[in-house]
Amino acid sequence: MIRRIGGHTxxxxxxxxxxxxxxxxxxxxxxxxxxxxxxxxIYDSYDGKDSYEQAESQLxxxxxxxxxxxxxxxxxxxxxxxAGDLLNQxxxxxxGLRDFNIPYLGQYGACSTxxxxxxxxxxxxxxxxxxxxxxxxxSHFCSAERQYRFPLEYGGVRTPTAQWTVTGAGSCVIENxxxxxxxxxxxxxxxxxxxxxDANNMGAAMAPAAAQTLKNYFDDTETKPEDxxxxxxxxxxxxxxxxxxxxxKLENIDITSRxxxxxxxIYDRKKQDVHAGGSxxxxxxxxxxxxxxxxxxxxxxxxxxxxxxxxxxxxTSCGQGASIPSIAHLINVKNR
Amino acid sequence: MIRRIGGHTxxxxxxxxxxxxxxxxxxxxxxxxxxxxxxxxIYDSYDGKDSYEQAESQLxxxxxxxxxxxxxxxxxxxxxxxAGDLLNQxxxxxxGLRDFNIPYLGQYGACSTxxxxxxxxxxxxxxxxxxxxxxxxxSHFCSAERQYRFPLEYGGVRTPTAQWTVTGAGSCVIENxxxxxxxxxxxxxxxxxxxxxDANNMGAAMAPAAAQTLKNYFDDTETKPEDxxxxxxxxxxxxxxxxxxxxxKLENIDITSRxxxxxxxIYDRKKQDVHAGGSxxxxxxxxxxxxxxxxxxxxxxxxxxxxxxxxxxxxTSCGQGASIPSIAHLINVKNR
Numbered sequence: 001m002i003r004r005i006g007g008h009t010x011x012x013x014x015x016x017x018x019x020x021x022x023x024x025x026x027x028x029x030x031x032x033x034x035x036x037x038x039x040x041x042i043y044d045s046y047d048g049k050d051s052y053e054q055a056e057s058q059l060x061x062x063x064x065x066x067x068x069x070x071x072x073x074x075x076x077x078x079x080x081x082x083a084g085d086l087l088n089q090x091x092x093x094x095x096g097l098r099d100f101n102i103p104y105l106g107q108y109g110a111c112s113t114x115x116x117x118x119x120x121x122x123x124x125x126x127x128x129x130x131x132x133x134x135x136x137x138x139s140h141f142c143s144a145e146r147q148y149r150f151p152l153e154y155g156g157v158r159t160p161t162a163q164w165t166v167t168g169a170g171s172c173v174i175e176n177x178x179x180x181x182x183x184x185x186x187x188x189x190x191x192x193x194x195x196x197x198d199a200n201n202m203g204a205a206m207a208p209a210a211a212q213t214l215k216n217y218f219d220d221t222e223t224k225p226e227d228x229x230x231x232x233x234x235x236x237x238x239x240x241x242x243x244x245x246x247x248x249k250l251e252n253i254d255i256t257s258r259x260x261x262x263x264x265x266i267y268d269r270k271k272q273d274v275h276a277g278g279s280x281x282x283x284x285x286x287x288x289x290x291x292x293x294x295x296x297x298x299x300x301x302x303x304x305x306x307x308x309x310x311x312x313x314x315x316t317s318c319g320q321g322a323s324i325p326s327i328a329h330l331i332n333v334k335n336r
Numbered sequence: 337m338i339r340r341i342g343g344h345t346x347x348x349x350x351x352x353x354x355x356x357x358x359x360x361x362x363x364x365x366x367x368x369x370x371x372x373x374x375x376x377x378i379y380d381s382y383d384g385k386d387s388y389e390q391a392e393s394q395l396x397x398x399x400x401x402x403x404x405x406x407x408x409x410x411x412x413x414x415x416x417x418x419a420g421d422l423l424n425q426x427x428x429x430x431x432g433l434r435d436f437n438i439p440y441l442g443q444y445g446a447c448s449t450x451x452x453x454x455x456x457x458x459x460x461x462x463x464x465x466x467x468x469x470x471x472x473x474x475s476h477f478c479s480a481e482r483q484y485r486f487p488l489e490y491g492g493v494r495t496p497t498a499q500w501t502v503t504g505a506g507s508c509v510i511e512n513x514x515x516x517x518x519x520x521x522x523x524x525x526x527x528x529x530x531x532x533x534d535a536n537n538m539g540a541a542m543a544p545a546a547a548q549t550l551k552n553y554f555d556d557t558e559t560k561p562e563d564x565x566x567x568x569x570x571x572x573x574x575x576x577x578x579x580x581x582x583x584x585k586l587e588n589i590d591i592t593s594r595x596x597x598x599x600x601x602i603y604d605r606k607k608q609d610v611h612a613g614g615s616x617x618x619x620x621x622x623x624x625x626x627x628x629x630x631x632x633x634x635x636x637x638x639x640x641x642x643x644x645x646x647x648x649x650x651x652t653s654c655g656q657g658a659s660i661p662s663i664a665h666l667i668n669v670k671n672r
Contacts, residue, residue: 001463001464002463002464003464004415004465004467050656051656053652053653054656079340080524087650087652088424088650088652089422089424089444089446089648089649089650090648091648091650091653094527094648094649094661095653095658095661098529098648098661101526101527102526103344103524103525104526104527105443105452105455106420106443106444106648107441107442107443107444108420108426108442108443109442110442116441120441120456123460123463123465124459126463127338127459127462127465128339128463129340129346129459129463130340131340147652188416188440188441189439189440190437190438190439190440191430191433191434191437193434312426312430312434312442313425313427313430314424314427315424316389316424316427316483317389317425317427317431320386320387320389320390322431325430325431325434327440
């Protein structure tokens with residue numbers, strides 16, 4: 001049974017378990033501090049395919065395949081897969097997943113997709129709509145640059161606030177088995193738009209959404225940052241993380257002792273030239289589905305909040321001068 | 337409670353009700369046979385805004401606002417809104433809905449989005465995750481032409497199999513109130529790709545997905561076409577509807593006496609130059625949220641299947657020569 005807690009949060013009585021998870025990344029990500037923790041590394045940006053978009057689809061194929069193996073499940077046992085990505089019409093997901101032949105529900109939450117897919121999976125499993133659900137998301141530096149900024153060949157100079165789109169994917173299998181890492185609560189975000197128009201400063205655009213969702217969660221559950229081992233954001237990066245601290249300080253909430261950000265964890269920013277940190281659906285996806293879930297399984301972490309943020313603009317809306325609406329979805333993941 | 341029926345279908349024990357619904361269309365749609373049934377008509381393609389994209393967002397704003405009024409609800413009472421559209425990064429939805437301040441879960445199912453949003457809403461309401469859920473989708477002829485084909489100013493000649501993207505939106509409010517039109521069952525589709533590469537013949541690309549979902553539903557529920565007053569597809573158009581009949585005939589299923597298609601209903605194809613019929617998320621959305629739900633409320637229809645199909649390609653994937661994966665999601669709507 002799912003029960004509503006306060007105005008914005010839901011609690012899962014059975015607490016659906018993450019029984020399999022996997023991450024796949026590119027070469028640059030494999031050279032970062034988490035390099036040894038990913039399930040697979042793709043060293044060629046094309047992964048032997050004809051286009052970056054096809055290579056990104058391949059990331060999802062590999063991540064879903066590896067998550068299924070770890071959950072000891074076959075694709076035809078999965079009732080639903082929730083998937084999304086950053087490409088126009090989410091083609092990494094549709095072309096990546098079509099051959100798995102799993103009932104498919106496409107999601108669009110930009111870089112919040114990993115959290116959104118986990119919430120969907122948990123609701124479907126807890127409600128009985130699914131026995132087994134999966135979610136997956138991806139991003140690819142080269143396909144994202146071409147679509148959102150410039151083709152790589154253009155050689156554009158990046159602004160200091162810019163983040164580096166992670167080449168990576170993460171996938172989870174969710175079942176109601178009452179063991180291992182499980183999803184206890186979730187808070188779905190509302191869109192927040194404080195008027196940021198700089199598409200090279202996504203962290204600043206997304207921080208207000210993160211602050212709102214986190215405050216809603218703490219209010220609804222009557223908990224505080226110290227109740228959790230880790231409060232993990234998806235890809236706020238350096239600029240967005242600082243903005244989040246400042247915004248929460250106004251609400252008398254201090255997360256600094258508990259917070260980390262996937263975008264700050266995945267690269268060694270002293271050695272790797274990624275400016276404000278990593279970003280993209282695959283950033284939160286690959287970090288959550290490697291180090292974080294490993295740490296929960298190993299009981300290094302027992303009660304965490306994972307909140308992925310998304311910037312819901314497009315190159316068209318930015319070109320038309322529109323500001324950037326953002327969103328943050330949160331899940332509370334526990335060890336059982 | 338939600339129970340699984342057969343391999344692909346779910347049944348809603350409480351059968352969540354559609355307590356409010358609304359449709360908004362453009363001028364051409366208002367001149368078709370259903371013209372008098374839409375809640376609002378927008379006569380100017382720009383709807384007084386600066387761009388077609390902003391006009392499309394406005395369609396969603398109007399549809400959601402009208403559906404809320406008819407359900408006698410305020411936006412702040414709605415727990416979740418499920419929304420999606422055809423534009424890159426679903427900006428009609430994000431920019432249209434940001435000011436409603438409703439927890440937002442973006443969906444991408446291309447033209448299947450109306451059915452997908454209804455399934456999501458029903459699962460969230462039936463499971464207790466939501467007391468009130470909403471869904472909305474839209475399309476706009478001018479924004480779709482610019483993004484998928486050519487800017488209108490180019491004056492490209494359309495192929496005979498081409499369909500006309502509906503300028504329109506549909507929105508529903510879903511609650512567990514045990515009266516009025518209600519959602520009894522749902523079947524989520526798998527992607528089907530039989531190798532069609534012609535993006536000007538979407539009906540043919542989508543028909544195999546429709547045939548598969550419908551067959552799965554009939555198998556799971558042990559029902560037959562004659563058990564329903566209407567089997568309504570979203571936007572197969574003339575070519576796709578014929579292909580669907582042919583594909584189902586191979587399975588010994590004959591839906592011809594019960595079938596209609598929103599894309600064939602919305603325009604007068606003798607007088608309005610729309611080639612193979614209407615298409616787009618807003619086609620299924622506006623027809624379902626007007627004539628169809630009116631007929632259910634008025635008890636002219638008591639037990640129908642509504643199945644919206646989507647083509648999950650993008651201009652990039654088509655340009656790269658990829659074939660078109662398609663999907664069809666189905667709901668069984670009854671009168672109570």
